Amino acid sequence: MANIKDIAKKAGVSVTTVSRVLNNHPYVSEDKREAVLRVMEEFNYQRNINAVHLSKGETLLIGVVVPFTNHPYFGLLVEGIANEAMKNNYKLVLFQTNYQEDREIEALKMLQHKQIDSLIICSRICEWDVINQFTEYGSIVLCEDARNRNVSSTFIDHYMSFSNALEYLHNKGHQKIGYCIGRKTGANSRQRGKAYADFLKRIDEPYKEEYIFYECLHFEHGEEVVRRLASLDNPPSALLVTSDFAAAGIVTSCREKGIHIPDDLAIMGFDNQPIAKIMHITTLEIPLVQMGRQLLLQAIDGKKHTHEEISVKLIERQTV
Amino acid sequence: MANIKDIAKKAGVSVTTVSRVLNNHPYVSEDKREAVLRVMEEFNYQRNINAVHLSKGETLLIGVVVPFTNHPYFGLLVEGIANEAMKNNYKLVLFQTNYQEDREIEALKMLQHKQIDSLIICSRICEWDVINQFTEYGSIVLCEDARNRNVSSTFIDHYMSFSNALEYLHNKGHQKIGYCIGRKTGANSRQRGKAYADFLKRIDEPYKEEYIFYECLHFEHGEEVVRRLASLDNPPSALLVTSDFAAAGIVTSCREKGIHIPDDLAIMGFDNQPIAKIMHITTLEIPLVQMGRQLLLQAIDGKKHTHEEISVKLIERQTV
Structure with missing residues (x-):
C-alpha cells in the first residue's frame, strides 16, 4: 500500500505538503492540493486512522472488562454500554477475564499504553492498590460503590x-x-x-x-x-x-x-x-441497561470523577 | 506527559538515539542507552503502543460484528472467539449492530482504516457487493457458508x-x-x-x-x-x-x-x-464455542481464505 512518502514523490511535493493536505492545513496552494488529492485517488490511498488518533492522543476506543460474555447480567450491562457508545461514536474493546487477575491487568495496561481512552470494569478482580497504579492514564469506571476512590462509578447499594x-x-x-x-x-x-x-x-x-x-x-x-x-x-x-x-x-x-x-x-x-x-x-x-449507559457516559467524561447510585425496585409476583 | 523529544533533551541525546533505545537497535553506546533509560524511568515514560503498532502496521485488534450482545447464541459464539483471542494475544473490538446496515459498514471502515487487523461478522446484513469493497484491507471472516467468496468462513449447512x-x-x-x-x-x-x-x-x-x-x-x-x-x-x-x-x-x-x-x-x-x-x-x-474459536483463528490467519463446515448432531430428549 502506498504511504505518505510515495504520494509526495508521485505528486512532486514534500511530505509536509501531503501531511498538510491530509490535515486540511490552510497553507497549501490549490495546485499542490489538487496534485496530492489526484495521486491519493490514483493510489486508492487509505489514511491510517491510528496515525490520526496518535496525533490527537485519542483512540475513540473504550475498554470493557467482563468476567463472561455469555451471562445475561453482563449481557444487559454491555448492551447499555454498546448502545451509548454507538450514539457517541466510540467503539468497545472487550476483555473477557473469566475472573483471572492477569487479564484485568492486561486491560489496565492497554489504558496505560494509550490503546484505549478509558476502561469500564463491570466486575473487578484486582485489589485497589493495583487499580490505583493506572488511574493517571485515563478514566477508569467501575460498577460498584467506589466513592472516595480515584475513579468514577455507577452502583447499587x-x-x-x-x-x-x-x-x-x-x-x-x-x-x-x-x-x-x-x-x-x-x-x-x-x-x-x-x-x-x-x-x-x-x-x-x-x-x-x-x-x-x-x-x-x-x-x-x-x-x-x-x-x-x-x-x-x-x-x-x-x-x-x-x-x-x-x-x-x-x-x-x-x-x-x-x-x-x-x-x-x-x-x-x-x-x-x-x-x-x-x-x-x-x-x-x-x-442494567440504564447502568450500562451511565458507565459509558462516565468513561467518556474524562478526568472528572462522578459517582451515581442507582436504586432498585421490588417486583412482587408469585414465588414468595 | 513526557514525549520522545523531552526524553532526548533531558538525556542529552538525539531523538534518533531515544528511538533506537526504544526499539532495541544495536548501534547505541551503553552510556547513551543507560542515560535514556534513566530519564525514561524518571519521567515514568509510557510508550505509546499505537505508535509501535503503526510502525508494524498491525493493531492486534480484531473486530467482531454481532446483532445483539445479550443473546445466548451470540454469547457462546463470542465466548469462543474471546477465549481464542486471549490465547493468541489479540483483543476484540465489539460492534453491536442491532441489524442496522450502517453499523456493519462502520466496522468494515475500521478495517479499511487499519484500526483493526481483521473482522469477524457473526451475522451479516450487508450485501456481498458491499463486503467485497473491503476485502482488500484485511481478512474478513463470516459465520455462514461463504465458499467461492473472497473471505473466510466457518459454517453450518x-x-x-x-x-x-x-x-x-x-x-x-x-x-x-x-x-x-x-x-x-x-x-x-x-x-x-x-x-x-x-x-x-x-x-x-x-x-x-x-x-x-x-x-x-x-x-x-x-x-x-x-x-x-x-x-x-x-x-x-x-x-x-x-x-x-x-x-x-x-x-x-x-x-x-x-x-x-x-x-x-x-x-x-x-x-x-x-x-x-x-x-x-x-x-x-x-x-458454538468451537465455531467461535475457529472464526478467530481464521481471522488471524491473514490473507489465506479457508472454509470450515461444522457438523451438527441430533440430541433426542422428551419434547418430540
Whole structure:
C-alpha cells in the first residue's frame, strides 16, 4: 500500500505538503492540493486512522472488562454500554477475564499504553492498590460503590438492597433464609455477605454455611441447588437468588421434583430479566441497561470523577 | 506527559538515539542507552503502543460484528472467539449492530482504516457487493457458508440440517410442522426457509404463512408463540425452534396453559444450550464455542481464505 512518502514523490511535493493536505492545513496552494488529492485517488490511498488518533492522543476506543460474555447480567450491562457508545461514536474493546487477575491487568495496561481512552470494569478482580497504579492514564469506571476512590462509578447499594430483600422474606414469615450468588469474593458479593450476616444477628438465627450457594449464575445451576437442598436435614424455607436465570432454573427443577413454590420454598430473584416476568418470579429490579449507559457516559467524561447510585425496585409476583 | 523529544533533551541525546533505545537497535553506546533509560524511568515514560503498532502496521485488534450482545447464541459464539483471542494475544473490538446496515459498514471502515487487523461478522446484513469493497484491507471472516467468496468462513449447512430436522419430525408422525426463527432475511434464514419450502413440496403439504414465527430469539418470545398458536383453527402439531431459549419459553408457556408436550405439540430446539438439557428439550447441537474459536483463528490467519463446515448432531430428549 502506498504511504505518505510515495504520494509526495508521485505528486512532486514534500511530505509536509501531503501531511498538510491530509490535515486540511490552510497553507497549501490549490495546485499542490489538487496534485496530492489526484495521486491519493490514483493510489486508492487509505489514511491510517491510528496515525490520526496518535496525533490527537485519542483512540475513540473504550475498554470493557467482563468476567463472561455469555451471562445475561453482563449481557444487559454491555448492551447499555454498546448502545451509548454507538450514539457517541466510540467503539468497545472487550476483555473477557473469566475472573483471572492477569487479564484485568492486561486491560489496565492497554489504558496505560494509550490503546484505549478509558476502561469500564463491570466486575473487578484486582485489589485497589493495583487499580490505583493506572488511574493517571485515563478514566477508569467501575460498577460498584467506589466513592472516595480515584475513579468514577455507577452502583447499587448492595448492602441495603440485600438487607431489604431479607427483611421482606422475614416479614412474609420466613426465618430460615439462604442465598445463591455468583462468586464468594468481589466487592458486591462481600456487601451482600455482610448484609446477610447482620440480618441473621438481628433475627437471632445461627449462620449456616450450607444455606449459601456459590457459582450460581445460569439457569442450569438451579438443578444443582435443588439437589443440594434435598440433601439437607433442615433446609431453608426461602432463597434469595442473585440471578433471575438461576432462580428460573430452581423454579423449573422444583416443579419437576414436586416441590411447591412458594409454599415449600420461596424464591426471590434479582435483576428483573424477562424470564422472571414469564415465570412469575418475585424479583428485585436492577436497571442494567440504564447502568450500562451511565458507565459509558462516565468513561467518556474524562478526568472528572462522578459517582451515581442507582436504586432498585421490588417486583412482587408469585414465588414468595 | 513526557514525549520522545523531552526524553532526548533531558538525556542529552538525539531523538534518533531515544528511538533506537526504544526499539532495541544495536548501534547505541551503553552510556547513551543507560542515560535514556534513566530519564525514561524518571519521567515514568509510557510508550505509546499505537505508535509501535503503526510502525508494524498491525493493531492486534480484531473486530467482531454481532446483532445483539445479550443473546445466548451470540454469547457462546463470542465466548469462543474471546477465549481464542486471549490465547493468541489479540483483543476484540465489539460492534453491536442491532441489524442496522450502517453499523456493519462502520466496522468494515475500521478495517479499511487499519484500526483493526481483521473482522469477524457473526451475522451479516450487508450485501456481498458491499463486503467485497473491503476485502482488500484485511481478512474478513463470516459465520455462514461463504465458499467461492473472497473471505473466510466457518459454517453450518443450514439447508441440510433443517431438512434433516423436518424429516425427523415427519418420521415421528408429524405432517403439520411450523418453525420459529430470529429474522426473515439473512443467509442462514433463507437457507432454512428454502429447506422448509422444499420439504413441504416433498410431503405434499401447502405452505401456511401462519406456521412461521419470526423475531423468536429469547425465552420470553415463547409466550407470544403459544398465544398465536392458540388462535389458529388448524395449528401445527410440531415446531422447529431455532433457539433453545425460545423453545424453553414455549415449553414453559405450554405447561401453564395445560398444552401437553409432546402429545399436543412437539418441540425441537437448536444449539443444545444448557437450558435444553435441564428442560429435556430435543435439540440439534451446534458447537458454538468451537465455531467461535475457529472464526478467530481464521481471522488471524491473514490473507489465506479457508472454509470450515461444522457438523451438527441430533440430541433426542422428551419434547418430540
